[in-house]
Structures are given as structure tokens and as C-alpha cells.
Amino acid sequence: MPTIEADEVAVMETSLGTIVIEFDVVNAPVHAANFKKLVMAGYYDGISFHRIIPGFMIQGGDINSRDDNPNNDGVGGPGYTIAAEIHNLHKKGTIAAARTGGPGNPERRSSGSQFYICHVDIPHLDGEYSAYGQVIEGMDVIDKIAAVKTGPGDKPIEDVRINRVYMTTKSEL
Numbered sequence: 480m481p482t483i484e485a486d487e488v489a490v491m492e493t494s495l496g497t498i499v500i501e502f503d504v505v506n507a508p509v510h511a512a513n514f515k516k517l518v519m520a521g522y523y524d525g526i527s528f529h530r531i532i533p534g535f536m537i538q539g540g541d542i543n544s545r546d547d548n549p550n551n552d553g554v555g556g557p558g559y560t561i562a563a564e565i566h567n568l569h570k571k572g573t574i575a576a577a578r579t580g581g582p583g584n585p586e587r588r589s590s591g592s593q594f595y596i597c598h599v600d601i602p603h604l605d606g607e608y609s610a611y612g613q614v615i616e617g618m619d620v621i622d623k624i625a626a627v628k629t630g631p632g633d634k635p636i637e638d639v640r641i642n643r644v645y646m647t648t649k650s651e652l
Contacts, residue, residue: 480509480512480513480516481512481515481516481519482512483502483504483508483511483512483515484504484648485504486648486649486650487502487515487646487647487648488500488501488502488615488646488647488649488652489502489514489515489518489612489644489645489646490644490645490646490647490652491523491617491641491643491644492641492642492643493528493620493624493639493640493641493642494638494639494640494642495620495623495624495627495639496617496619496620496623497616497617497620498596498614498616498617498620498621499614499615499616499617499652500574500612500613500614500615501612501613501615501649502514502611502612503567503610503611503612503613506564506566506567506611507564507566507567507609507610507611507612508564509561509564510561510564510576510589510609510611511611511612513561513591514594514611514612515646517557517592518644518645518646519646522542522557522592523539523540523592523641523644524641524642524643524644525545525640525641525642526539526540526541526542526544526545526640526641527541527544527545527552527635527638527639527640527641528624528635528639528641529541529543529544529549529552529553529634529635530552530553530595530632530633530634531624531625531627531629531633531634531635531639532598532625532629532633533625533626534598534599534625535597535598535599535601536595536596536597536598536601537595537596537598537621537624537625537639538553538577538593538594538595538596539593539594539595539641540556540577540590540592540593540594541553541554541555541556541592541593542555542556542557542592543555544638552634553593553632555592555593556590556591556592556593557591557592558591559591560578560588560589560590560591561576561588561589561590561591561609562586562589563586563588563589563609564609565587565606565607565608565609565610566610567605567610567611568602568605568610569597569600569601569602569604569608569610570597570600570613571597571598571599571600571618572596572597572613572614572615572618572621573596573597573601573610573612573613573614574594574595574596574597574610574611574612574613574614575594575595575597575604575608575609575610575611576589576590576593576594576608576609576610576611577589577590577593577594577595577608578590578608578609587607587608589609596614596621598621598622598625616652624639627639
């Protein structure tokens with residue numbers, strides 16, 4: 480797993496604009512390094528935000544969203560989970576790892592790739608999910624994504640694509 484430096488950020492170019500994410504390498508180093516690993520492998524390039532709930536969050540990271548079958552979106556991943564690193568609050572713009580809830584996941588292990596970004600403060604998720612970063616630029620883009628019309632299962636009617644994600648440093652922005 481690659482290491483991630485404190486000044487590294489991810490730049491996420493979406494069909495609705497660009498989002499810049501900084502990572503909490505102190506409280507969630509494994510989740511941050513995993514996100515970087517997937518970025519470096521091109522894993523997120525071309526996938527969609529497959530679940531959008533305005534006033535709550537937007538969710539992406541499912542490799543299945545690259546295909547033309549919306550019915551399999553939300554269940555894909557890289558084939559592994561990550562041990563919980565639950566330390567951070569869910570503020571507007573927080574990025575956190577999605578996970579399966581309930582008795583089937585008592586250790587609260589995170590999805591290996593799926594994430595959500597908080598559209599607003601979500602205090603009832605504090606202490607429940609592994610938050611590992613914060614949007615530092617592009618909250619207007621999060622607002623645009625959250626405003627997209629959705630259908631059953633909170634799936635967007637029109638795709639909101641993550642065109643490309645790459646790593647850089649704050650000083651290179």
C-alpha cells in the first residue's frame with residue numbers, strides 16, 4: 480500500500496466540475512492510502528456517483544457503475560474491505576468509506592472502494608463510519624451533484640461521471 484503525505488490531495492474531475500480532497504493521514508492513514516492506491520491505478524476514472532440524496536450525501540466508488548446496467552450499481556468493489564478507522568466527524572464536505580451495516584458487519588469494516596461525501600453536516604453518522612478526508616475546493620460541485628434528479632434507489636436519472644482522479648500536492652494546485 481502506498482504511503483500518503485500530509486500535503487497530498489486528490490483532484491476529482493467530474494462531469495459537473497472539479498473537487499479537491501485533502502486526507503486525514505493521522506486518524507485514517509489506511510483509508511487515505513487505499514484511496515491513493517485506487518487513484519494511482521485509475522480505478523475511479525469513468526465511474527459514476529450511483530447514489531445521490533440531497534441534504535445528506537453523494538456516493539460513488541462502485542466499479543459496476545461503468546457498465547450500462549444501473550441495477551448492479553452499489554454492490555461492486557475491489558474484492559476486499561478495510562478495518563474501521565472511526566475517529567472523525569461527518570461535517571459538510573467530509574469524505575468517508577461506505578460499508579455494509581447491520582449484524583453481518585459487526586467490526587464495521589469499510590468498502591474497499593465505495594465512498595460518500597457529506598452534502599451537509601451529518602452528526603448521526605459520527606462514530607459509525609470511517610471518515611478519511613475533507614473537500615477543500617469544489618463544494619459548489621457537491622451542491623450541483625446533490626441537485627441532480629434521482630429515481631428509485633436514489634440513483635441519478637442522468638449519469639454524474641467521475642472522469643478522472645489524480646494525486647497532486649496543495650502547492651501544485
